[in-house]
Amino acid sequence: MKIDDVTEILREAAETVVMPRFGALAAGEVSEKTPGELVTVADREAEALISRRLRDLLDAPVVGEEATAADPTLPRALNESPAAWVVDPIDGTGNFVAGRPGFAVMAALVRDGETVAGWILRPVDGTAYVAERGSGAWRGGTRLRRAPAPADPAALRGDVLTRFLDEPARARVAAAAPRFASLGRGASCAGVDYPRLAEGERDFVLYRRILPWDHAPGTLLLDEAGGHARRLDGSRYRPGEDRSGLLAAADPDSWERARALLA
Template sequence: MADTLVDDVAGLLRETADRVVLPLFRHLDAADVTEKAPGELVTVADRRAEDMISAGLRRLRPGSVVVGEEAVADDPDLLRHLGFTGEVWLVDPIDGTANFAAGKSPFALMVALLTDGRPSAAWILDPIAGTLATTQDGAGAYLDGVPLRLPADAPPVGELRGAAMTKFLPVSSQRTVVAGGSRIGELLPGQHCAGREYLDVLTGRQQFVLFWRTLPWDHAPGTLLVRAAGGVARRLDGTDYHPADTEPGLLVAASDKVWTEVHNTLLAP
């Protein structure tokens, strides 16, 4: 029997978006939005969506473990599962919660599967755009069922387009990035939604994105998808990203050449 996991999880995300997330978009009351930490919003839609996705994933893979963003906020010890053997799901029920709470897009639903500690499958759904990116077991990346392959070459630095999340960077790094940004074709401030940033790299709307904060549910899906499409996702010291690694700093690029050009331009002291 063929493995239908990609389609099954895709259907679960679409159903969650249709039944839970989109009906509450622009229909939240003040009591529906709270802070789980200073400056970190959570809505009733986040919690309901995570409950629905988590239950669905456990049904699809009995015995698997789910590590969801909101569950970790309540019990940080759940992160220990990222180093376990077996199947572990990472779930971001609404990536871009601040956007969602403000009644604007983008926001995304994201899931990644770790198998014996190795990222093995990923899904990113932008429910407003209706766009879904998927990958499983090295079989390549797909956007709405169409294979994706990023170009291996790189345009000149002055023609590159990408985003840098400078808000959380150390002050010295902020200065370096801002100074180097004048040599980049277009340096964007970011969309407050990692999932959309990854989708924009996959579709060629931008060639790179620089993050400082690297929470696993924000980046496990996107980094696996970009790599499956031929791109790279590395720490700022050049080592490959892994979701169990909690160190800050991540540069994602459409190719090795783009990664090197951007690193040399934005991050070289």
């Protein structure tokens, strides 16, 4: 398997299934799978196409976001199978439905519980990010190398996704906000948030809910670019673990500074 083969699969899904429906969804093509969680016909069709093509490359279980909604046991494969694919057919479905460009098509390959390769495609502008454990992170043909963030917390720019935080955690975030240069809410799309971190537009992002299709590609991209994505206890993120809380940052020092103020 060549790593670019997966990029081409994501491009095929974006070009044939996703983009033809961007800004053109009919009322019956959008629904809620759980309260507040949108799904579209494009999500389901893109996941089916990507899953089929990935199995042609490597015959391994596919843990897809939409398939897991129908069968919650699927993520067990991330720990129980020697290899497994992870697929997010449209990350940022809310943005996609609203006609905003902040969405992505993503995939990852997990071996023995560790993410070893990840892909993020942004269909609107065609930008592709690829990471392979031990081989670096790339945007197209350009290698990504994340520079360290400023030492002063007052110069750090970050995001916190507050939607899934409890009230005490939201209060801590509100109290910490004046200590940073800026503190936003993120793009509502991990496929946008992680590249922003890797390319230096943000210095940290704090997540509460950690789903494998949202975070397996991006954590590897950031780590391979020289950043630092870890659980709040400092342990490495593993996509098959059912725990919450993840802080992604430009480097270990900024990770520690952000955690001290936020968590």
